[in-house]
Amino acid sequence: MTFHPRLTLIAALLASGCATLSPESQQQLTSARTAYSQAAADAQVQRYAPAELNTAAQALQDAERLAKDGADSTLVEHNAYLAERRARTALSTAQMRQGEAAVLEARAERTRAQLAAREIEAAAAREEAQRAEIARQQAEARTRALEQEKVKVVQDQSAAAGLTAEVKRLEAYYPGVQTRQTPRGLVLTLNNDLLFDSGAALKGGADRALDDLAGFLRSHPNRKVAVEGFSDGAGPKDAAERLSKRRAEAVKFALVQRGIEPHRIDARGYGPSFPVGTNDTEDGRQRNRRVEIIINPS
Amino acid sequence: MPLLFLCALAACATTEPPEKEMAQARAALAQARPVVQQEGLNEYAQAHAKLERAERAMQQRHYEHARLLAEEAEADARLAWATSENARVKRALDAERASR
Numbered sequence: 001m002t003f004h005p006r007l008t009l010i011a012a013l014l015a016s017g018c019a020t021l022s023p024e025s026q027q028q029l030t031s032a033r034t035a036y037s038q039a040a041a042d043a044q045v046q047r048y049a050p051a052e053l054n055t056a057a058q059a060l061q062d063a064e065r066l067a068k069d070g071a072d073s074t075l076v077e078h079n080a081y082l083a084e085r086r087a088r089t090a091l092s093t094a095q096m097r098q099g100e101a102a103v104l105e106a107r108a109e110r111t112r113a114q115l116a117a118r119e120i121e122a123a124a125a126r127e128e129a130q131r132a133e134i135a136r137q138q139a140e141a142r143t144r145a146l147e148q149e150k151v152k153v154v155q156d157q158s159a160a161a162g163l164t165a166e167v168k169r170l171e172a173y174y175p176g177v178q179t180r181q182t183p184r185g186l187v188l189t190l191n192n193d194l195l196f197d198s199g200a201a202l203k204g205g206a207d208r209a210l211d212d213l214a215g216f217l218r219s220h221p222n223r224k225v226a227v228e229g230f231s232d233g234a235g236p237k238d239a240a241e242r243l244s245k246r247r248a249e250a251v252k253f254a255l256v257q258r259g260i261e262p263h264r265i266d267a268r269g270y271g272p273s274f275p276v277g278t279n280d281t282e283d284g285r286q287r288n289r290r291v292e293i294i295i296n297p298s
Numbered sequence: 299m300p301l302l303f304l305c306a307l308a309a310c311a312t313t314e315p316p317e318k319e320m321a322q323a324r325a326a327l328a329q330a331r332p333v334v335q336q337e338g339l340n341e342y343a344q345a346h347a348k349l350e351r352a353e354r355a356m357q358q359r360h361y362e363h364a365r366l367l368a369e370e371a372e373a374d375a376r377l378a379w380a381t382s383e384n385a386r387v388k389r390a391l392d393a394e395r396a397s398r
Contacts, residue, residue, distance in 0.1 A: 086373055096383045096387050103394055
């Protein structure tokens with residue numbers, strides 16, 4: 001408590017008439033004590049407005065001292081008034097500063113929440129973009145596969161068309177050559193009269209047909225052929241089978257001579273089995289004497 | 299009015315003019331004026347009235363009277379400021395919480 005000469009002087013001047021506290025002074029002092037107690041008890045005031053609380057404490061101490069000394073009620077009431085006002089100011093100031101801190105915290109929280117929300121959005125967008133990219137790649141792959149499929153179909157079609165066209169050429173060139181489509185592949189039937197005079201030696205006139213056939217096989221390296229020899233029903237069956245086998249092998253040999261790999265050609269002899277005509281007429285027997293070349297699907 | 303009564307008794311003319319208290323009261327009023335809200339309006343009006351009376355007391359050389367009035371005007375103005383600022387911050391906080 002600081003020594004205050006001016007107040008002391010006034011108190012001394014007025015001391016005689018003010019021994020007991022007036023009701024107004026008493027009331028003002030009570031208000032000040034209440035306001036101060038409330039502010040001092042508040043932890044937030046201690047924390048956020050200690051300086052304001054201290055000025056209230058000083059004024060209240062002055063008021064209490066003046067009242068005790070029997071000072072003029074005006075001075076008592078004045079200091080009590082200041083104490084009450086300052087205590088309320090301390091309380092409001094503390095609440096205000098606490099509120100400011102809460103506002104800052106709320107703003108920071110909102111910013112964090114916004115950042116988090118943006119991060120989630122960005123992650124979702126990235127995920128969506130990834131899904132879109134995967135879908136795009138899948139669609140592209142499907143399109144490529146379909147394109148390849150189409151190209152393959154077209155190639156197969158043109159290959160089949162090419163095959164048929166080329167074999168038809170053989171058919172057109174040589175009487176006695178017939179073609180037909182079967183489940184085993186395209187079957188080319190060459191009449192023996194075209195290929196052989198007798199025995200298993202190929203006629204010179206067969207060269208052209210064999211050249212064309214070899215050319216066809218060269219241009220379709222994935223296709224294999226079966227060369228199958230047949231005879232009519234005349235004569236012993238064993239001999240007929242051997243002869244038909246030798247004739248099939250003669251055709252295979254001729255094709256190998258023309259550059260076709262041996263493993264692509266399978267030569268067999270069936271003799272009189274699987275006749276295509278009756279053996280009772282010369283025409284039927286002639287049709288049964290034949291070599292069939294089966295061109296397998298690739 | 300107790301203050302006037304005191305002044306009459308206390309021989310005001312013998313004390314120094316309370317220039318410091320007057321300046322502090324004016325400063326506190328000036329600080330509260332731009333931020334005063336409805337919640338602090340009564341305290342501000344009291345501060346304003348007391349400062350005017352203090353200025354008059356100064357002119358009449360009732361310096362002790364002027365000092366007490368100036369001190370109370372300052373305390374009222376500071377309370378007006380704190381009450382108004384507290385109300386403003388509370389509204390800002392409410393708005394901040396509502397906007398989330």
